[in-house]
């Protein structure tokens with residue numbers, strides 16, 4: 441009866457219960473489709489941000505070729521005149537448009553502007569921070585990115601010169 | 602009134618790390634009615650099919666916060682989720698993501714509670730020393746209903762951990778306090794009985810702190826109590842960067858004579 445001395449009680453007690461971390465890790469991060477538009481915004485903002493950073497570094501490298509003379513510069517420019525180069529530039533256009541417009545939305549929302557005020561929660565408990573006013577910022581960003589890409593596509597692939 | 606009975610398949614994640622049991626799903630056929638909750642169905646399976654099924658629950662009415670689990674891909678309270686609202690013949694129950702797994706659907710909340718505790722979730726007010734209560738001259742703070750509305754929704758948090766399991770930052774950063782703790786830091790900032798703002802600001806404003814939140818909104822998307830943790834966190838950021846002016850007047854005490 442009572443508490444057994446430790447030597448007799450070597451079945452699992454609090455401390456040696458084995459656990460598995462259960463963290464979703466990167467796999468949880470990779471799927472942006474589960475929790476509404478704000479999660480999509482979060483995902484795209486990071487993806488486009490990192491994409492733009494990589495582009496920016498490449499861009500500095502590209503333009504710095506100018507110091508090696510006009511020929512080096514021209515051969516660099518040719519890279520962007522291929523179909524692959526055009527598609528790459530289209531992605532840059534889309535990414536920068538989305539990132540800028542949605543970035544402006546985030547500057548406001550993440551400073552507590554446009555996300556509503558606390559109040560008495562009522563069933564069905566819709567979150568005021570996920571309101572359509574700020575959410576529409578994501579849609580506007582996506583729409584403008586699409587328009588910019590369409591226009592860029594017309595310039596690069598179409599007859600517009 | 603529809604007394605119709607449906608048959609559904611309940612797929613439950615099973616594992617026991619202490620017995621080297623590798624994770625697998627067990628399937629149970631359960632009869633459900635329109636109002637049967639996932640918790641009811643799990644208890645049905647536990648009572649009539651397999652009593653070793655590990656689940657945690659207590660209140661059965663979305664108040665205690667113990668029955669959180671991933672149901673058909675989303676963190677939900679089992680007692681607050683009706684089978685009929687899921688529109689699916691197969692209900693899949695997994696342990697809450699981002700929590701260490703103990704057995705079957707039971708997860709470990711030690712770290713989650715530690716994050717909550719770390720933000721000092723109680724009224725700080727140096728004008729009111731704790732021993733004043735003993736001297737019997739403290740009666741109560743004067744607070745208007747408007748003062749209460751500023752923090753009330755955040756105080757509805759039942760610490761169920763659904764927000765924590767949906768958060769993409771928590772998924773990769775163990776030191777990040779998570780939506781529950783951060784929104785509670787705001788709850789006390791907004792409470793005019795509390796004057797512990799600078800203490801709490803120092804706690805959340807650090808390398809793995811509040812700035813790791815990027816407003817993915819997933820916490821507020823899954824919170825079953827209308828706490829809207831994302832709102833609290835962004836409002837707190839507004840205070841930290843000084844965009845929101847703090848015009849809080851610390852509540853005075855009502856004396857016994859008043």
Ligand code: HEM
Nearest residue numbers: 485486489490492493496539540543544546547550814815
């Ligand atoms: C005027 C244009 C821009 C605006 C308004 C803007 C806005 C923002 C904002 C508000 C964030 C923070 C989002 C968050 O909290 O999750 C952000 C993140 C970021 N931005 Fe920009 N940005 C702009 C241009 C750029 C450019 C040109 C680059 C690349 C060279 C860039 C790279 C990044 C990166 C890498 C992140 C981090 C993403 C993350 O941690 O999720 N941004 N941007």
Ligand code: SF4
Nearest residue numbers: 758759761762764824
């Ligand atoms: S904020 Fe909501 S989801 Fe998070 S622990 Fe509290 S009640 Fe649960």
Ligand code: FES
Nearest residue numbers: 660661666668680
């Ligand atoms: S059993 Fe208490 S919240 Fe579900």
